[in-house]
Amino acid sequence: MADAVLGGSAEEVFAKELAEAGLRYEVDGEIATITLDRPEKRNAQTFATWSALARIGDNLPEQVRIVVLTGEGPSFSAGIDLRMFTPEGVPGQGSFSSAAQLENASFEDTVEQAQQGFLWLRRPEIVSIAAVHGHAIGAGFQLALACDLRIVADDVKFCMKEPALGLVPDLTGTKPLVDLVGTAKAIDICLTARVVEAQEAYRLGLAEQVVARGELARAVREKAEALLAVNRDAATATKRLLRGARERTLEEQCAAERVEQARRVAALFG
Structure with missing residues (x-):
């Protein structure tokens, strides 16, 4: 049975808020698992997703040493919810159109808040593992890059889509991408918005391990066990x-x- 994250009704409220943001969160001993859980939307992300990720980081139990990020359904995450590009946006969350009306400093504050959902995954007291299958596009790619390790299924498709949409990657992904593959290759990946599949990802250092789709959970579990042995x-x-x-x-x-x-x-x- 997973350990309690928050006590009593507070735990239930927290779980409900996360579910509304499209996330599941479980802590089992020293391992926390965060599941992107909007399979009908291919786990597309919104402002609420990023806020919920940040809140998980703020409330991570002290005993946790391993954090696993995974996705429900056919994709890890297809990126930003496309409703954010419409004038109506996501109900209760607004859109890029409404955000564009903010003063520059206010908009930068909004981005900074979103980045908090990614930055905590680099903390030294934990090791974060992205278990990536299917599409990891834009924000999904950056969430995988925020993790210390990436174990990927052989059907993975990484793509940095933001420049093709007239935007820049702003969810902490540019530095780890350059650190992993070098500036020239990062420029190629980002400015062509091309797909990087499993074997190329492994060659470039974007993935530490490639396994068959059905073996992904086992591979992540074995890696977690090896890390916990230290x-x-x-x-x-x-x-x-x-x-x-x-x-x-x-x-x-x-x-x-x-x-x-x-x-x-x-x-x-x-």
Whole structure:
């Protein structure tokens, strides 16, 4: 039985709010699973999706070490709900048309709030795994990129669609994409809005593992078990080192290693 996320009726209210945003959320011991659950819309995302993801991050139980992102139905996520491009928008959430009427600073605040649903997946005390199958388009691609690891089914189709729609990717996806594949390849992927399928994704480093669609859940479970076998504090410190490595010089990274190791030795033998 999954552990309680919030107590009593508060838990039920939280689950109801997440369901309205198209998400399911379960915590089982040290593993939290977030499921995009609008299969009839191919798990298209809205402002409510991003707000709900941020709230999950804010309320993540301390014991959680692994966060799995997955999608119900034939796709991981087909991107932004197309109703957001219409004047009417998504009921109760508005549209890009209404957002365009905001002052620049206000609109940037709106984007910043949406980004919070993605940024917390990089925190050092957890390892996030995207279990990706079918379409991962635009916001779906960026949600996968927000995770530390991507295990993909052999039917996966990544695509950064925003430039083809006259927009830019703004849900924290541009940096990890460049970090993983390099600037030139990122330009190619984004500015052609082409589809990247499973084997190319693996070659480019967008996926750590490619499995048959029916083996995806098992592969993710095995990866989670392997990650949980490592000392938690050592894993957190190592992820912190690795996440910061690109921004540091070699000398700065060596200094950071010394600091982290001194902490670990003191904790283990002090």
